[in-house]
Amino acid sequence: MNNQKIPRSFKxxxxxxxxxxxxxxxxxxxxxxxxxxxxxxxxxTQGVQLGKPEEEAPPAAASGYLRHQSGVENVEFINQGRSxxxxxxxxxxxxxxxxxxxxxxxxxxxxxxxLLVFTIxxxxxxxxxxxxxxxxxxxxxxxxxxxxxADKLLSEFPGCKIVLLQPIWYxxxxxxxxxxxxxxLARLQSYFPELQSMVLKYSQTNPGKVFLGDLKGFAYFxxxxxxxxxxxxxxxxxxxxxxxxxxxxxxxxxxxEAIYESIxxxxx
Numbered sequence: 650m651n652n653q654k655i656p657r658s659f660k661x662x663x664x665x666x667x668x669x670x671x672x673x674x675x676x677x678x679x680x681x682x683x684x685x686x687x688x689x690x691x692x693x694t695q696g697v698q699l700g701k702p703e704e705e706a707p708p709a710a711a712s713g714y715l716r717h718q719s720g721v722e723n724v725e726f727i728n729q730g731r732s733x734x735x736x737x738x739x740x741x742x743x744x745x746x747x748x749x750x751x752x753x754x755x756x757x758x759x760x761x762x763x764l765l766v767f768t769i770x771x772x773x774x775x776x777x778x779x780x781x782x783x784x785x786x787x788x789x790x791x792x793x794x795x796x797x798x799a800d801k802l803l804s805e806f807p808g809c810k811i812v813l814l815q816p817i818w819y820x821x822x823x824x825x826x827x828x829x830x831x832x833x834l835a836r837l838q839s840y841f842p843e844l845q846s847m848v849l850k851y852s853q854t855n856p857g858k859v860f861l862g863d864l865k866g867f868a869y870f871x872x873x874x875x876x877x878x879x880x881x882x883x884x885x886x887x888x889x890x891x892x893x894x895x896x897x898x899x900x901x902x903x904x905x906e907a908i909y910e911s912i913x914x915x916x917x
Contacts (some may be wrong), residue, residue: 681722683763687754690770694730696877698891704857705894712900718909727757735774736794737783740803765809767802772816776837780827792843808893812862813844816872823888
């Protein structure tokens with residue numbers, strides 16, 4: 650029988666090793682998120698008034714913000730904003746815009762280990778007195794249309810998450826090829842409770858799938874339109890509707906914060 654004693658130095662090393670392993674086991678595992686984001690919207694999302702929309706539109710700013718947040722490893726995105734579009738244009742029927750969005754999302758989201766996120770920022774054109782397709786859209790139909798869009802996305806991509814982004818303020822004399830005016834601005838604000846109602850319904854039928862995003866943008870642009878929105882000549886004087894480069898960056902950051910708070914922060 651071997652009675653050789655274990656060297657004291659070896660015992661110390663073994664003790665320190667065990668302590669290190671115990672300490673590591675107590676450390677929380679930080680999940681690293683890889684995101685594929687599809688931004689659905691209108692001209693504000695598209696960034697049509699900006700010099701370099703691929704770099705300056707809100708989706709680029711939102712994605713850039715997310716890339717620097719704790720727990721986020723990688724962010725890829727596509728901008729599916731279309732100028733003048735309403736919820737009616739994105740309804741899942743025939744060969745409409747939503748089918749194109751779905752095709753684009755499949756091209757982006759080839760690695761299913763990544764999280765697919767759709768953001769939807771619609772309502773500005775829905776609120777117009779006339780001009781855009783389907784406008785004016787009443788509040789109940791606005792929610793109904795958004796639910797049809799969300800249901801289709803959840804059906805096509807069961808693992809996805811959806812963030813609804815509240816539309817931003819525009820001046821009450823907005824009148825270009827479409828007429829918005831004060832009536833449209835009032836209608837736009839009547840959509841806000843519909844977004845809240847929609848998210849509440851999904852929390853009961855599809856928990857953890859549909860979230861309410863940015864709520865700060867409307868007030869921000871109402872208070873900062875002279876510095877953050879583009880002055881445009883219209884049929885009722887100079888109006889303010891589209892963010893300039895500074896405004897698009899602010900709006901993108903608000904979107905990014907909303908996505909992070911809704912989906913990522915609680916899971917990191």
